[in-house]
Amino acid sequence: MKMCESCGQRPAEVEFVQIIGNLHKRMSLCRQCAASEGLSQHFEIFRRLAHMFEQQQVMQTEADVPEVVCSQCRTSFEEFARTGLLGCPDCYTEFKEHLTPILRRMHGVTRAVVSNTGENPEKSGEDGVRDTKAELKTRLEKAVAEENYELAAELRDRLKSL
Amino acid sequence: MTGTIAQSAIRQLAPVPLWAQAGEIEHAVILSTRVRIARNLSGEKFPAKMDTESRVRMVRRIADTIRLLGIESEGVLFSLPTLSELEIAYLVERRAISPRLARMEGPRAAFVWKDRDRSLMICEEDHLRLCEILPGLKPRQVYENILPVMDGFQRLLPFVKSETLGYLAACPANLGAAVRTSLFCHLPGLMMTKGIQDLASSAADAGFTIRGFWGEGSDVLGNTFQFTDGPGLSHRVSEMLTRIESIGQEIMEREALARIDLQTQNNYLLKDRISRALGILRSCRQLQDGETLALLSAVRLGVDIGWVSGIDREAISLLTFKLGRARLEWSGLTDRDSDRRNEIRAERAREAFTNAEFIA
Numbered sequence: 001m002k003m004c005e006s007c008g009q010r011p012a013e014v015e016f017v018q019i020i021g022n023l024h025k026r027m028s029l030c031r032q033c034a035a036s037e038g039l040s041q042h043f044e045i046f047r048r049l050a051h052m053f054e055q056q057q058v059m060q061t062e063a064d065v066p067e068v069v070c071s072q073c074r075t076s077f078e079e080f081a082r083t084g085l086l087g088c089p090d091c092y093t094e095f096k097e098h099l100t101p102i103l104r105r106m107h108g109v110t111r112a113v114v115s116n117t118g119e120n121p122e123k124s125g126e127d128g129v130r131d132t133k134a135e136l137k138t139r140l141e142k143a144v145a146e147e148n149y150e151l152a153a154e155l156r157d158r159l160k161s162l
Numbered sequence: 163m164t165g166t167i168a169q170s171a172i173r174q175l176a177p178v179p180l181w182a183q184a185g186e187i188e189h190a191v192i193l194s195t196r197v198r199i200a201r202n203l204s205g206e207k208f209p210a211k212m213d214t215e216s217r218v219r220m221v222r223r224i225a226d227t228i229r230l231l232g233i234e235s236e237g238v239l240f241s242l243p244t245l246s247e248l249e250i251a252y253l254v255e256r257r258a259i260s261p262r263l264a265r266m267e268g269p270r271a272a273f274v275w276k277d278r279d280r281s282l283m284i285c286e287e288d289h290l291r292l293c294e295i296l297p298g299l300k301p302r303q304v305y306e307n308i309l310p311v312m313d314g315f316q317r318l319l320p321f322v323k324s325e326t327l328g329y330l331a332a333c334p335a336n337l338g339a340a341v342r343t344s345l346f347c348h349l350p351g352l353m354m355t356k357g358i359q360d361l362a363s364s365a366a367d368a369g370f371t372i373r374g375f376w377g378e379g380s381d382v383l384g385n386t387f388q389f390t391d392g393p394g395l396s397h398r399v400s401e402m403l404t405r406i407e408s409i410g411q412e413i414m415e416r417e418a419l420a421r422i423d424l425q426t427q428n429n430y431l432l433k434d435r436i437s438r439a440l441g442i443l444r445s446c447r448q449l450q451d452g453e454t455l456a457l458l459s460a461v462r463l464g465v466d467i468g469w470v471s472g473i474d475r476e477a478i479s480l481l482t483f484k485l486g487r488a489r490l491e492w493s494g495l496t497d498r499d500s501d502r503r504n505e506i507r508a509e510r511a512r513e514a515f516t517n518a519e520f521i522a
Contacts, residue, residue: 084333112337
């Protein structure tokens with residue numbers, strides 16, 4: 001279990017990403033240290049969002065939640081960010097623009113390679129898992145060299161998912 | 163409320179779930195495997211957004227489907243609002259329903275199979291969540307057990323599915339095949355050698371979610387961990403099953419190595435921990451819930467490595483279940499006073515460990 005990088009005493013529960021310009025500072029903190037860093041304000045929102053990611057808790061200092069509402073079930077995107085849950089199947093189309101980057105981070109891709117019980121043929125296309133490891137690695141190195149950390153994070157996640 | 167416990171429909175379930183009877187050597191580290199398949203019906207909001215009426219309709223619709231499938235005699239349908247708090251707590255301890263379903267409000271239900279650890283939750287996070295638990299490392303077998311059951315429901319119900327995202331679920335993490343597999347692992351060796359940190363971070367890198375199984379939040383009681391994985395959008399179910407089998411093997415190997423280290427280097431610490439736990443279980447007069455899991459874990463390790471005789475793994479698995487809070491109240495104990503409960507828990511532990519001895 002990862003320990004808090006600040007106190008070293010308690011298990012890290014929060015992945016704290018600070019974005020200053022295009023510099024990313026990443027730290028794993030426990031709840032108490034996250035709070036004392038003055039991050040408690042947005043903690044609740046991202047605690048639930050983190051639940052959605054399940055594996056790594058994610059918190060950002062700038063809560064940039066789009067103000068959109070599903071026309072079918074009236075669930076707002078902010079509500080989704082807070083609870084990690086969508087309101088109805090239509091939310092997927094209504095929030096498509098904002099969900100796509102989240103799906104990419106979460107799954108490495110934005111389309112299912114399997115859409116049934118696991119035995120459907122693979123889907124191809126730019127978001128499929130056709131990229132080879134070597135290609136992704138080259139692109140990742142390039143992204144890091146260019147300090148394009150957003151792209152680097154995405155490529156890293158896609159590499160991991162291979 | 164359904165009246166007295168003696169009349170409760172829970173009495174129709176097998177008295178002890180299968181997972182609590184597992185005592186073979188292959189259940190020593192990977193206690194059990196659980197697979198869960200989630201589905202939602204088209205034309206309905208997800209449960210969190212459904213009003214009372216539509217939830218009632220949903221529960222009724224699924225109950226009708228269970229009858230149409232001819233499987234109603236295989237289990238018991240529990241409507242949660244009609245159950246007492248104790249009955250709900252008991253179903254959670256039995257692992258027949260999730261703590262989330264227990265905590266939720268409003269119409270919701272669970273169809274629990276009588277003779278196997280399988281249940282279908284209705285209106286939990288998704289409309290339907292079917293899961294089954296088998297002792298040991300058995301992801302493929304559990305998946306193959308429940309997939310045909312879900313296929314049965316699929317023939318009669320319109321599940322909502324997208325061409326690009328697979329089965330749609332309330333939480334986007336469950337998109338795709340909407341299947342998740344969990345391994346429940348007893349890792350006292352890795353906890354003591356601190357090897358757990360290394361295992362947890364490499365498992366997390368591989369996309370697994372790790373958490374303590376008993377207890378809330380980040381507390382780890384009884385050295386029991388839950389490793390969870392799903393295929394998500396980027397993998398096939400068969401790939402996920404292979405991944406979970408291989409992480410299971412790796413967990414077993416790492417735990418085995420940690421136990422060897424503990425037995426060979428500075429083993430007086432390990433001896434102290436196991437014999438002390440056994441001593442408490444044999445002589446205590448008050449035993450608390452969380453403490454019980456820690457003590458049972460230490461003695462279980464003693465049995466695994468041959469340092470404790472006179473009790474077997476199966477008996478310890480059974481105690482993990484039987485000394486549970488709701489279970490104690492359930493078996494005739496009406497007194498909800500915690501001292502009295504802790505006293506009875508201690509009494510049962512002393513009884514079970516009468517012949518147990520530390521022999522290292």
